[in-house]
Amino acid sequence: MKASAAALVATAVLQPVAAWYQKPELYELDFSGVGVPEGAEQHQVIGSKAASLRSRAYQTDWHTISRTGEEYPYIAKGGDGSKLYDKSDVKSWPYGLVVDIDGNPLSKPTDGGRKSNDLDVSNEPDFVSYLQPGGTNTIYSFTHFESPRPGTLYLSALAQDTDTCELKIASTGPIDWSSWQGLWIPCAGFLTSWGTHLAGEEYEPDARALSEATAVDDLNEDIVGFMRYFDTYPADITDVSVITSQFNPYKYGYMFEAAVDAEGTVSTYKHMSMGRFSHELGIVMPDERTVYMTDDGDNVGFFAFVADTPGGLADGTLYAAKMTQLSADAGGTFMVQWINLGHATQAEIEAAADTMTFDSLFDTEAPAADMTCPTPGFKGVVAGAYGGVECLRLKPGMEKFASRFETRRYAATLGATTEFSKWEGITLDPSNMKIRTSITSVRNGMEDFAAEGEASKDYDIASANNVRLPYNPCGCVYELQLVACDGWWQAQTLKAQTLKATLCGTPSTDAEDPNSCLVDGLSSPDNTISAEDRLIVAEDTKSHVNNMLWAASLSTGAGPLTRVLTAVVGAEITGVYWHGDINGCAYLTASIQHPYEDLPMLLAAPESTGEAGWVGYVGPLKLKDQDDASAY
Secondary structure, three states, X not given: OHHHHHHHHOOHHHOOHHHHOOOOOOOOXXXXXXXXXXXXHHHOOEEOOEEEEOOEEEEXXXXXXXXXXXXXXXXXXXXXXXXXXXXXXXXXXXXXXXXXXXXXXXXXOOOOOOOOOOEOEOOOEEEEEEEOHHHOOOEEEEEEEOOOOOOEEEEEXXXXXXXXXOEEEEEEEEEOOHHHOOOOOEEEEEEOOOOOEEEEEOOOOOHHHHHHOOOHHHOOHXXXXXXXXXXXXXXXXXXXXXXXXXXXXXXXXXXXXEEEOOOOOEEEEEEHHHOOOOEEEEEEOOOOOEEEEEEOOOOEOEEEEEEEEOOEEEEEEEEEEEEEEEEOHHHOEEEXXXXXXXXXXXXXXXXXXXXXOHHHHEEEEOOOOOOOOOOOOOEEEOOOOOOOOEEEEEOOOOHXXXXXXXXXXXXXXXXXXXXXXXXXXXXXXXXXXXXXXXXXXXXXXXXXXXXXXXXXXXXXXXXXXXXXXXXXXOOEEEEEEEEEXXXXXXXXXXXXXXXXXXXXXXXXXXXXXXXXXXOOOOOOEEEEEEEOOEEEEEEOOOOOOOOEEEEEEOOOOOOOOEEEEEOOOOOEEEEEEEEXXXXXXXXXXXXXXXXXXXXXXXXXXXXXXXXXXEEEEEEEEEOOOOOOOOOO
16 A cells, blocks of 8 residues: 555655646536525435536436445455454444444443443444545445444445446445554544545543543543443443553544455554544645644644655654734634654554553643743643643653644644634645635634633633634634645645635624524535535534535635535534546535434424434536546
């Protein structure tokens, strides 16, 4: 896998940037718009009815590949070493069933925290990738199920109708992550140019909280829920030691990679040298070594990794962004500087994870009443949703390990900006060498000593207050300008040097409007992907009654906007990706997770379509017929 990718660009990296980077041709893609759902429509997934690509018209719609919980034949294990559970005796399996370390089905805990007879099937599918390994026509998909804990990754073999392009699941099953002690919360994903599935574990478990906990109630419920992976249910956790004897927080919170070959053999990998934080998504640049990574949560940062070897992400140098604000207008404009967090290899970080603790890395002390650190040598930071100001002092010689196990905290002590709020999707405009990326809500650390519009010191008092913007709960899409330059990080990497908002949602001023962000614009942008010449932006919002999927201009990162898809009430649109040619068919794929969340009355309504998640696509676009090779 890595060798072939390195061979592809071996010649290119010896040439000037202008020669090695060839801008791709992006075709004109348009979708017809859908309206704002009303009445019974609010209980449905509604997709665009028409599309055009290169001036050719197509009839489209939303097509469901599967609902979560639907049963299929259990997928074959594949070849030797495949990271699939061997269940040759199992005839059928529910899509999204959560499993323990041995691949056994988990049950929903009872009110008393014990095992039940009710199987725990996730209704929260996130990113789904579609791959054709080895240049074959065989189609596989990886599916993230991010909740409940533990997280789950599924492999499915797909059947494609050659006449209609329709996709359906032929067989499915969960992937074995036991060699990595499980999978945390798999979020968004990306397909690499070398044919693998790259994704992130978000909301990393707080190692400091675990080291200082004296009672189970001191811990985040995610950790308690994850213990079912080790067949330990909440009622079994009588003491913190039950958790610490099995659970190591430094095994989770990384970029991960999965691959499948033509025989269905699966391999898995966690890239620990790329840093540990709340990985929403990382995307690989055309140089196949530079990766930009977003960080989801409150008081988070922005990171980049430069691999030593093109097409292989095991070893490399990690960087954190420091922002200098140039303007607060229309979502803000910033200059970006990069702080070098040092080089590391997978081997040394993976080995150290077995024995490393938070106390191995930092000394701590309580801040004074004015939130300053009483003792010289301690640095005050607000870095992540850890509960306000922390006073930290790095222990001697621990720079490398702090940079990988406590990436955000360590970066903050060096002056990196950790003031952003829910930095989510990220994609590349390859023709203009710009990154498009979404921030769900301009709030808290992004404000100027305020929290959601009200005066507050909580998020800025220990920071440099590099970001000082007006509160906008509807969020913004931003542009990062890339500069191709030799001799910066390493030869011919792609450096982001400016950040500015290009598209923001607008709060409603109508107190009676159930949509607190205007419905003809964005609300809480999340997944952000490029599809030919279009920018596709999904919502994760409570400020629209129905979440929406939008198409905008990729070249400008702005409108006019077209509403391409609407979700069931209470559901999030996620897992969005453009698959431009799968055996001559194109698909705009998406997942619909947690329908009717916190809306039991609507779930019980006659129009209800149920709380199972949806995996499917807008399309398909049949690009060419067997006898018409010139159609595309």
